[in-house]
Amino acid sequence: MPIQTVFLDRDGVINVDSPDYIKCRDEFHPIPGSLAAIGRLTRGGLNIIVITNQSVINRGMVPLRELQAIHDKLHRLVAEHGGRITDIFFCPHRPDENCDCRKPKPGLIERARERYAIDLSRAVMVGDSAKDILAGKAAGCGRTVLVQTGNGPTAMRTLEEAGQRPDHIAADLAAAADWILAHGDA
Numbered sequence: 001m002p003i004q005t006v007f008l009d010r011d012g013v014i015n016v017d018s019p020d021y022i023k024c025r026d027e028f029h030p031i032p033g034s035l036a037a038i039g040r041l042t043r044g045g046l047n048i049i050v051i052t053n054q055s056v057i058n059r060g061m062v063p064l065r066e067l068q069a070i071h072d073k074l075h076r077l078v079a080e081h082g083g084r085i086t087d088i089f090f091c092p093h094r095p096d097e098n099c100d101c102r103k104p105k106p107g108l109i110e111r112a113r114e115r116y117a118i119d120l121s122r123a124v125m126v127g128d129s130a131k132d133i134l135a136g137k138a139a140g141c142g143r144t145v146l147v148q149t150g151n152g153p154t155a156m157r158t159l160e161e162a163g164q165r166p167d168h169i170a171a172d173l174a175a176a177a178d179w180i181l182a183h184g185d186a
Helices: 034-043 064-080 107-116 130-139 152-161 173-183
Strands: 005-008 047-053 087-091 123-127 143-147 168-170
Touching: 005 107, 034 047, 034 064, 034 173, 047 064, 047 107, 047 130, 064 087, 087 107, 107 130, 123 130, 123 173, 130 143, 130 152, 143 152, 143 173, 168 173
Parallel strands: 005 047, 005 123, 047 087, 123 143, 143 168
Antiparallel strands: none
């Protein structure tokens, strides 16, 4: 069955991640090729939904309005490259809050599924960390892709320890988009 939806992690997949977090729109810097990749996926008829942990909210580091400004910037930049993000789902919780939406738990993907009636067997989760891949698998996504930007190089060790593997490993979102578009009907 053809792929219909692509779930994307944000930090480390679309934009350059930071150990100090992305706290304002001026710190949001797209990874080269990522915006054009979203444009290609959109033109390929795929729905793009961002699934992101943003504990900066409950850590008190970023007000909700600034997170919205970062996401407004993301929407604008993607549109400039011919792409469209259908929605952005974020978890504001710290790891110690034990919520159901913080990846690796599948809560955000499940919320997106409910809101948009997504057939998860026809969805791909693209991320740079083990949490992204594990969330995609736990939610029942048909495929998972690990990109080597962001946390990608260390994620494989964590996945192997958990007895999991992504369906594909790509250098970056541009290469992941190429693979998804080439294998989306398989």
